[in-house]
Amino acid sequence: MYREIDGLRLHYNVFGKGAPILFIHGWGGSRCSMHSLAKHAARRFQCFTIDLPGFGKSENPPKHWGVKEYAQCILQFMKQQKIVPHYFGHSFGGELGIYIAAHHPASIRSLILCNSSFKRSRKISRTASLASQLNVNSYALIKKIYPFAKKIYYSLFHRGSDLLKYPALESNFRTIIFEDLTETTKIIKKPTLILWGENDTITPVLWAWELHRNIPRSKIVVVPKATHNLPITQPAIVWKELASFIS
Structure with a gap:
């Protein structure tokens, strides 16, 4: 199914009946990443x-x-x-x-954070600074020059170098990797489950303990x-904790 949001076609699925839960995947994933857990x-x-826009069957968002x-x-x-759903967000x-x-x-009943990104460590910030100066074609060159480049890209771009897999979202990703929500976490008042591998x-x-x-009002x-990839590899465990928290 599709919804049009501000001119973008957004693809989604609905399962079951009852109080609503909204499952939001991580960068490089899609709604399918959440299907085992949602079922x-x-x-x-x-x-x-x-x-999310730019992933799965949804249209690409504007740049930046x-x-x-x-x-x-x-x-x-x-x-x-x-x-007004319970909100589950991975990464x-x-x-x-x-x-x-x-x-x-x-807008939400409660918040469930699973292996969530929210801050930029010094290591990631330094690497991101380097990455922001590269284009997609630079990767082939830097990989030859620096043996550790591939490892850096894998750790920075979450699932096996997502920037390379989604070149249309390059400017968006470079915007996001410099955003830090550490101070924002301190004003959250909603009941929150922090679930981590x-x-x-x-x-x-x-990072889970910092959250x-x-x-x-958080439980860890x-x-x-x-x-x-906890919700993908162990959906039954995630569901057990999620159900206990909501109830």
Whole structure:
């Protein structure tokens, strides 16, 4: 199914009946990334999964979109669907949830952050500064010159160098990687579940504990031995914690 949001065709699916839950995927993913988890949740809830603009079957957004623009798109989708959902965000989807919960708290019932991005470490900031000066074709050259370049790109661009996989979103990604929502997390008042993989090397588990300190009404669950793609690799565990939190 499609919705038109500010001139963009946004693709989405709906599963089940009950109170609404909105599942938002990470950068480089799609609504399909959330389907296994959503099908667990659809036994008790009405579940919405969407393709963020530029991913899956949704149209590409304009250049230089950042967190605010992606979040506004989600807010418009919720308004059109006439839902006030529990919001589940994985990775970049969690970052959008942080923005929404802080600046539009009445639009959601609760916030679930799973291996969420929200800050820029010094290491990532330095690498991002280098990356922002490169174009897509630069990667082939730098890979030959620096043996560690591929590793840097893999860690920075989450799922195997997403910038290279989505060249149409290059300017958007370069905008987003410099945004830091650390201070924004401190004004969140919504009930929040922080769900993390212990062995996440993309968004380290230390970030989960920082979120827990910053968000007063938060609960934290760290899943042993799990990695960044927790909702994809272990949807049953994520659903168990999600259901317990919502109930």
